Amino acid sequence: QVQLVESGGGLVQAGGSMRLSCAASGRTFGVYRMGWFRQAPGKEREFVATINWRGGSTAYADSVKGRFTISRDNARATVYLQMNSLKPEDTAVYYCAADKSASRSLLSLGYDYWGQGTQVTVSS
Secondary structure, eight states: OEEEEEEOOEEEETTOOEEEEEEEEESOTTOOEEEEEEEOTTSOOEEEEEEETTTOOEEEOTTTTTTEEEEEETTTTEEEEEEOSOOGGGOEEEEEEEEOOTTSOTTOOOOSEEOOOEEEEEEO
């Protein structure tokens, strides 16, 4: 089992920045990818960004490209999401996810473990 704990959410004004963290613990050996998803009220959960744990390849949703950056610290088993130029439409609960299946592609939406989420609210 892998446990994921997100932190760093809160309230920020539009145009501001925020950094989310996701600390992984437990059987983290063999984690292949980690990703961030978000779910706004009344909407389905959507992909935000993903990173290959070993090679560091990344991918982003079009809505956040150029504004968000995903990164990882292998030694700390932590993945980060740096969010800049935030917009009110970025308001959502942000979830961290981990994938141990090397057979899934970088853009696959299948993940094995999920965190509890952290609320991000962007005021206009």
